[in-house]
Amino acid sequence: MIKIRGLMGGTLVMLALAGAAHAQPKAQILPPARDTREVDSLRRVLAQHPHDTFGTKALVTLMFNFQYNDTAQAGRYGRQAARLATAIGDRKRLARVGYNLATLAAQGGHNDESVQLHLRSAREFAALGNPLWAGHNFANAAKRRINQGRFAEAMRLSLRGLRLRQAAHDTAAVADSYGAIGQIYLEQQNLPAAQTAYEQSLRGWQQARVPAYVIHCLNHLAIIHRDAGRFARARAYVAKGLAVVRTQPDTTANDGLLLTLAVLEQHQGHWAASLPLLRRVEAAFNRRVAGNLTPGARADLYSILGESLVQTGQAAAAAPYLAQALALARSNRDLQEEADALEGLADLAAARADYRAAFAYRRDMELLRDTLRLAATTRTVAELQTQYETEQKEARNRVQAARLRTQQQVIRRRSVQLWAGLAIAALLAGVGYLLLNRRRLRREVEFAEERQALQQRRAAAVLEAEEAERRRIGADLHDGVGQLLSVVKLNVHALSEELAPRLSPDEQRRFGDALGLVDESVCEVRDISHNLLPNALIKRGLARAVREFLDKMQQPGRLRIRLETLGLDDVRLAANVESTLYRVVQEAVQNIVKHARATEINLQLIRHAHELTLLVEDNGVGFDPAALGPDAGLGLRNMASRVAYLGGALDIDSRPGHGTTVAATVPLPA
The missing domain is CATH 3.30.565.10 (Histidine kinase-like ATPase, C-terminal domain)
Known part of the structure; x- marks a missing residue:
């Protein structure tokens, strides 16, 4: 019997191996190691600056250092950073620490708290004029709602994030948003819409040249075509993904594609062909990243492997895998995986001719699937109820508004009738007042224009008189004082030469000083005259x-x-x-x-x-x-x-x- 798997057959494994799409798609897949020396240095900075921006920066960086190693300590630093940033009005750090606290809340499974923190951080980034990071917050809030199965809200948040990221022209971020939208459609089994969204995401990741997420999109497109029965196209997408994997030093993504291909073989009834592929994936899990896989991903793999073993007549080998799948699903409270494991156990019991156990397993499976269908219906009904209540509230508001408008119209008609007579009288009085006021204003304008003209004429007269006085003083200095000083200079010079033989050296020096002073006076008078009356200007x-x-x-x-x-x-x-x-x-x-x-x-x-x-x-x-x-x-x-x-x-x-x-x-x- 073929089990149709939408996401568990490939997505969880792909995310465990290649890293889930993130608001910053180019970030490292592996968590960064804590730098002890940097932590010590940041703590010293914090001790020196406990109440200013430097302290806030240190707290944010400390939070990042502990985020992937000690989430409790990271949370304490984050909350302290938020309080300090709020106290000093550091909105930039407040926005960033809100984003990191939201990520921590998601890591702890607190999706509602994570969404609220992301929305608060988005508002801060929007106020700072940073639409890209506001978009990152909306995108991550949408992923939290996807985890909760609240797909209508997730779609609204994804579209808001997409618009902001498109406005910022961030190719990788836009590709990430399309991937989240594709996941929403895939969860709702809207395969055509999911295909369109993942094709958009694939083009973005190819343009951004991020191979891990190119493989992620190719794997999802293979799952979509596989579940739609287009097996040849699904196989082609797997082949494209494997070709990209071969160009990369990290080949972990190869196992996610192999798992998708194995489920494809199951869909086509090639149970024996699926087993080697599943064994390779299992070996890779055990050898490399089994400790990092979620219980749901491991339960999915064991359920798929157990089903192939049952269908190929290896009931004894299938039993421990299906039992592990059931235990992991129940410990993780994953009803979908629990139902898949029960279905495999039912097939196993039937293969062993234990029809009582097969009936019991299948009965439990049907009860779980009824519960899942009821939960999905309940979510849909809740969303429809919310929409209905919103529409009803809007309708009541419209009725109340219509009644209010009617009452206002009646009041306005009566008011018009009441004020009409007064308005006519006031109009006549107003016309008379306006005529008088217009005449007064015209006179004021005329007076203002006359004052301005007088001021301009006065300023012009002052400047012209000043310039004329400068010319007169300059001419007097040049033609009067300047000429007299020149004559004095000639006479002193002639007297100096005439008396030179009879003068002592001291007397000659004094004659020379007098002649220098007269010469300096002539130059000074000439400079003043030229400044007052520049010859070059004339x-x-x-x-x-x-x-x-x-x-x-x-x-x-x-x-x-x-x-x-x-x-x-x-x-x-x-x-x-x-x-x-x-x-x-x-x-x-x-x-x-x-x-x-x-x-x-x-x-x-x-x-x-x-x-x-x-x-x-x-x-x-x-x-x-x-x-x-x-x-x-x-x-x-x-x-x-x-x-x-x-x-x-x-x-x-x-x-x-x-x-x-x-x-x-x-x-x-x-």
Whole structure:
């Protein structure tokens, strides 16, 4: 008699050998060994930082070190990390430790607790803007619900995880989600849907190049085609899986495929052909990983092997396998495996002509299968009941909402009738008020425009008067004081040469000092005159004047100034624009020299089609513009007022220790 096995025939063995799909599919299959030196170092860090982020990080890492070796200690570290992360508001560590605590709960069989922790961790990761790890949490919560047989909820969680993982473009994680969806369909015997999901998962794992999970998907597809009666296609998928196994140094996955192939032989009635395959799988279990197999996986193998032994006339050899299968299934409370073992024992008793025992075994088997069908029906009914209650509640809410809307409509009609007369009167009063208010607002706007125009004219007059005064003082200095000092210099020089033969060395030195002071005064007057009335600005334009000014400000070895101009070399701007911008450059550079302690200044003058941009940057000590408040320096206020006079905008960006950037944008007339 053939037993149709959906998952136990291959999945549990495959998971035991190759590792179950995980939220991080590329993680190691074998648990990491605990690093004692790292644990000691982390404990020292925790002792030094018991109340800050470093302590939280140490606790999370300690939890991971004990997670696969001492789950109780790992749980203690995890709960301590969660409390500390909550206390200090470390949401990143809180999200991560929630994920690890959920994994620990699942390892202990506490599926409901694991689901709640995964959902809480998902919310934290979503708040942190990490949709991928939120998706990992939903995917693992779905696997816990699959273990509980709550497939409707598992499907909802799997789809949420799939959408988040797809949005993060994580190929391996998307493949993992499709694998979980395929498992849900397979548990419900929806073979076409399971096939589609596992084919999607296979393509993802092949693209991610993870051979263990490629084999996992090929094995499931073989099981699906086998149970659907497509034996040739099932055999082809097993062959593909074995070909992948041969390319890998770890050949444990070979045994899962061999078990699937053995059950396929049973389906086709080739009982003798299934025995060598099952013996190879049994030897591999005993030699390598029998201690790591779940009781359900071992019960499944012994039940399948015992069935083949019975069908090939080896009743004595079959008896201990079937007895072990029954004992393991009962110890694990696995009703499906217990029913399979009882069926094998019934066939064994019939082969021995012990029909009373065969009847008893088959009766117990039918009772168990009735119990399984009832449990499945109960779960379905519970889900339908929940859905029905939800729909009923929504229907009651809709009825109540409809009644409320009707009452509100009646109230609104009466209110409309009540307020209609008042509204008309209020409308008339409002129209009159609006007309008066509109007239008042128009006058206020006109006054505001006049005030703004007056302020602009005042600012323009002040700046023009200031520029005119600068020109007058510069001209007076150059033509008056400068000329007089030049004459004094010539006379002193002539007198020095005339009296030189009669002067003592000390008197000659004093004449020389006087002549040097006069010469220095002439240079100083000339510099002041040129600053007040730049000759280059008048004759050659803004770019040349700025370049000459910066050449004078250069301090070799102490201050380097770079100038970049674009669109200004052969173009003259309006006189007021050139003079105003020149003063802004003067003020900005002199402020840097006086206060910034900078070693570099970068200055840009760029002319666009309809505006001109000035940018002055330095690497000095910087300052906080907001801290100046109303007491800002006169230089900054002068620059702002000059740029505003031209209709432009001035922006100052500075922080202590990060230099200063002054940017001005001035519109240009067509």
